[in-house]
Amino acid sequence: MFNLIPEYLLVILAGVVAGSVTRVILLRIDYRQYPGYPHGYLGHLFLGFIASALGAVAIPAIMEPDFAAATFLALAAQQFREIRNIERRTLESLERTELVRRGLDYIEGIARTFEARNYLVMGTAFVTSLAAQFGGPAAAFAVAIVAVLFSMYFMSGQVVGSICDVVPARLSFQGAVMMVDEIGIMNVGIKEMREKILRDGLAVKLKPRDGNARATIHDIGQRNAIAFTAAVVLGTKKDVDIPEFTPMARKNPDTGEVGLYIMPVEQDMEQLIAAVKLTPVLESARSKPLQAGVSIKEVKKQVNPHE
Amino acid sequence: MNEQSVGTILAIVTLQMNMVGGGAPIFFARDEEEQQKVADYLSRILDATAHDLGNGSLILVMH
Numbered sequence: 001m002f003n004l005i006p007e008y009l010l011v012i013l014a015g016v017v018a019g020s021v022t023r024v025i026l027l028r029i030d031y032r033q034y035p036g037y038p039h040g041y042l043g044h045l046f047l048g049f050i051a052s053a054l055g056a057v058a059i060p061a062i063m064e065p066d067f068a069a070a071t072f073l074a075l076a077a078q079q080f081r082e083i084r085n086i087e088r089r090t091l092e093s094l095e096r097t098e099l100v101r102r103g104l105d106y107i108e109g110i111a112r113t114f115e116a117r118n119y120l121v122m123g124t125a126f127v128t129s130l131a132a133q134f135g136g137p138a139a140a141f142a143v144a145i146v147a148v149l150f151s152m153y154f155m156s157g158q159v160v161g162s163i164c165d166v167v168p169a170r171l172s173f174q175g176a177v178m179m180v181d182e183i184g185i186m187n188v189g190i191k192e193m194r195e196k197i198l199r200d201g202l203a204v205k206l207k208p209r210d211g212n213a214r215a216t217i218h219d220i221g222q223r224n225a226i227a228f229t230a231a232v233v234l235g236t237k238k239d240v241d242i243p244e245f246t247p248m249a250r251k252n253p254d255t256g257e258v259g260l261y262i263m264p265v266e267q268d269m270e271q272l273i274a275a276v277k278l279t280p281v282l283e284s285a286r287s288k289p290l291q292a293g294v295s296i297k298e299v300k301k302q303v304n305p306h307e
Numbered sequence: 308m309n310e311q312s313v314g315t316i317l318a319i320v321t322l323q324m325n326m327v328g329g330g331a332p333i334f335f336a337r338d339e340e341e342q343q344k345v346a347d348y349l350s351r352i353l354d355a356t357a358h359d360l361g362n363g364s365l366i367l368v369m370h
Contacts (some may be wrong), residue, residue, distance in 0.1 A: 012359060178360030189357030189365040190347050241351045 008060040012053070012140035014132035018144035019052020019125030020045075023150050024210070026117050041089070044114065047083060051076070051118040055125030059133050073122075080118045082161035086113040099238050100231040100247060105221025109282045113155070120151045158286070160226060161277025163213035168257060168269050169205040171198060180259030181205055183252045186244075193244050197263065200237065202272050206249075206258040211290045219285035223249035223258060226279045235265030314368040317355050320346045322363040331366075 023045060025046055053074045061069035088111040095101055102110075124147040128217065132140035160166070169181045173194050178185045181201040188194050206226075227247040231238075238245035247262035254301040316331045320342050327333050334349070336342035346357045346365040355367040 175361060186356075187358040189359040190350065192347065193342055193357075241354050243350075243354065244358045 008063075010137070011060055011129045011132040012056045014131030014137070014140040014144070015056025015059075015125035016049070016052045018128035018140075018147065019055055019121045020049050021144075022124045022148050023048025023052070023117065023121045025148060025152060026120070026155055036214070039188060041206040045078075047118060047234060051080065051121045052125035055122035056129040057127055059129045063133065064294065068173045076122065077119075080115050080178065083118060084111045084115040087114045099240070100228055100236055102228050103221050103224030105219070105282050105284045106228065108284060109225075109280070112283060117151075117155060124148065124151060133178070157283075159277060160217070160222075160279045160281060163209055163216060163245040163281065164258075165207040165209065166273045166276045167205050167207065169203040171201050171203045171261065173198070178261065180250075180261055183250055183257070183259035185248050185250050185259060185261050188244055190244075197261075200267065201261060202234075202267060202269060203261045203264050204269075204272055204276055206260065206276065208256055208258075212288045215287045215289050216281060216285050217258050218251065218256065219282070219287075222282050222285035223251075223260075225282055225285075226276055227262070228257075229279040230260065230262050230264075230272055230275045233278075234262065234268065234271055237263040238266060314370045316366050317353050317365040317369050318349055320349065320357075320365045320367070326362065327364060 027041060027048075037147060054073060058070055058073060061067070061072075088107055091102065091107040092104075095107065110194060124144065127147050128140050128144045131143035135143075167289060172179045172186070174184070176187045176189055176194070178188055178194075183205070188197065206217055208217055217226075227249050231247050236245060236247060238247075245263040247260065249260040250260050251258045262272065264272065318332045318334060319327050320334045320336055321327050322336055322339065322342055324335055334345055336345055340363060346367065349355070349367050350357045353367055353369065355369045357365050357367055359365055
């Protein structure tokens with residue numbers, strides 16, 4: 001009996017360490033999703049620690065065997081769903097005073113990501129402790145590294161730059177309508193504003209590479225997220241009483257190209273392009289109509305059997 | 308971000324006295340310069356966006 005305790009201690013410790021490390025790494029990768037808020041970091045690190053502890057004790061619980069303890073994992077899943085709610089609520093309440101809004105889609109995406117990360121942490125802790133139990137410390141180390149790499153790959157996701165070309169565009173006015181190349185953005189009634197926009201504004205155009213990308217940036221939530229990221233990176237001259245300076249992304253209805261206009265604090269086109277490219281593709285916006293070909297053919301056959 | 312297309316017309320600043328009417332407060336301006344100035348002030352006061360209708364009227368819209 002006395003022999004067992006240090007053995008399990010090693011198993012659990014291996015799992016907890018691997019899980020916690022995963023959480024720290026994931027926290028670092030996605031700084032864009034959650035800028036600032038140090039207290040949030042602490043909360044998430046601690047929850048990550050708990051998640052990894054839960055994942056790590058599963059193996060000793062089964063070995064013992066204490067299956068009742070293993071069922072506690074189900075309880076943990078419930079707990080982590082709560083994280084999603086907490087995240088959503090926090091961001092939604094901050095949203096009200098945000099000058100440039102994230103948008104509900106972005107918030108939902110962030111909340112979902114935070115929940116998923118804890119499952120990854122739990123999984124990492126589980127497989128690491130599994131390896132520690134049956135393969136010893138060396139195996140645990142190897143498995144932990146693989147699991148961390150897997151988590152990093154899994155959580156990195158697509159960015160706008162991988163589905164669209166982002167090119168500089170020209171701001172101009174057609175009468176009162178502000179144009180980004182050929183895309184009409186908004187009607188600006190005050191002449192002084194028009195002059196200021198022409199002087200200080202920046203614009204880029206997003207050219208979708210295929211139909212899937214076009215459908216993705218067609219999504220309002222996705223465009224909102226792009227405008228938000230651009231405003232975070234470059235700053236914005238917008239204030240409560242200058243709604244004209246709100247960064248805005250509108251599409252060309254014929255080509256599906258999207259024009260983005262922003263009044264940045266830093267007038268740096270390279271930065272703007274980088275910010276747009278770095279915006280994550282939101283899970284709720286991602287769609288793949290091109291891959292629908294096979295199932296659509298089936299329906300066509302049913303509708304028109306003689307074709 | 309005002310991505311929603313819904314907006315409320317809060318005020319109208321016009322040069323064409325006989326072309327406007329209805330629910331929103333209407334401000335008459337003597338010339339374009341005055342119209343621009345009034346619209347600018349109103350947009351700051353109301354946190355609204357001024358839009359040009361192209362027919363001598365500016366509307367202030369809350370998005």
